[in-house]
Amino acid sequence: MSVGLVALLDDVAAIARGAAASLDKVGAGVAQAGAKAAGVVVDDAAVTPAYVNAFTPERELPVIARIARGSLVNKLVILLPLALGLSAFLPWAIMPLLMLGGLFLCYEGAEKLMEALGAEHHGETVEDGPQDAVAFEQARVKGAVRTDLILSAEIMAIALGEVAARPVAEQAVILSLVGIGITVAVYGVVGLLVKLDDIGLHLVQRGGAVATPLGRALVLGTPYVLSLLGVLGMAAMLWVGGGILLHGAESLGFGAAAHWQHEAAHHVEAIAGAAAGWLTGAALAGVLGVVAGFVVVGLLHGVPALFKRQA
Incomplete structure (x- = not known):
């Protein structure tokens, strides 16, 4: 075998070893970043069914598919380049932008809470018997994709924080894989949930002795499951939004509220366990989310209505 061929084979082997090592690093990075973002994934899965349960059975999966495509566009086309660019050139801008997104989540959650308590609904709802089914579906999909953008932004920001020290190309691959994996997982679960009654x-x-009672339980129980998820989705908007505001304020040097929340959660955890501690922290973040959301609702709806009455 010629010396040139031996050298070439050595080069190929070196490249293969380097590629394998890179894949190992990427795999570890994906696992690490995905694990950190898992909490927001639960919130995302709780929020989405509320946008889907207004449709006939034959439209449920197509609507979920449209929302999933919008989620992938959010993560890979909008947020991925934005996250990498901000991380490289304007890292200080990431948190203020996330806080604006958190404020939007608080607004959405507070508006849904007010509607649940009897306030006037904003926009067309399924109870109105929409005249244009296509336009109604389009509006619901847009609303779901808009909310997904904020939740996806937090997912990508958390994942970015875990891989910020890696090369840019490696960050891009890891964030892409995390985004795709989370989207498939979330909307796969949502699709299963909304089709439980059909199953x-x-x-x-x-x-059958087992199939018949199980099927009846699913048919009877699915509306209650979806109603519960609607409540959890509204709560998730408020506690995630409030949590973003708390974390953002802490990172900007205003950490008193976040410190008090952490202390309260740790105190309850020491007495009643980890689950109770987590619920305490989430509840406190949710309270902030309600307050902030009501302020934004008042500014966006109350102030214009006041000026209209004066006019």
């Missing part, structure tokens, strides 16, 4: 109906029609 139950199929089991009832199939018959």
Whole structure:
């Protein structure tokens, strides 16, 4: 074998070893970043069904697919280049932008809370019997994708924080894989949740000692599950939004509220366990989310209405 061929094979082997090492690093980075973002994934999965449960069964999965495509565009086309650019050139701007997104989540959650308490609904709802089904679906998809943008921004920011020390190309690959994996997981779960009643109906029609009672339980229980998820989705907007505001204020040097929240959560955790501690921290963040959301709702709806009455 010639010396040139031996050298070439050595080069190929070196490249292969380097590629394998890079893949190992990327895999570790994806696992690390994905684990850190897992908490927001739960919130995302709780929020989304509220946008889907207004449709007929044959439109549920197509609507979820449209929202999932919008989520991928959010993560890979909008947020990924923005995150990498801000990380490289304007790292100080990431947190203020996230706080604006958190404020928007607080506004959305507070508006839904007010509507649940009997306030006037904003925009067309399924109870109104929409005249244009296509326009109604388009509006619901846009609303879901808009909310997903904020939740995805937090996911990408958390993931970016875990891989900020890596080369830019490696960051891009890791964030892309995290974004795709989380989107598939979230909307796969959402698709399963909204089709539970159809699965139950199929089991009832199939018959059997186990299938029939299980199918009936799914058919009867799915509306309650989706209603519960609607409440959890509204709460998730408020506690995630409030949590973003607390964390952002802390990172900007105003950490008193966040410190008090952490201390309260740790104190409850020491007495009643980790779950109770987490619920305490989430509840306190949610209270801030409600207050901030009501302020924004008042500014966006109350002030214009006041000026209109005066006019």
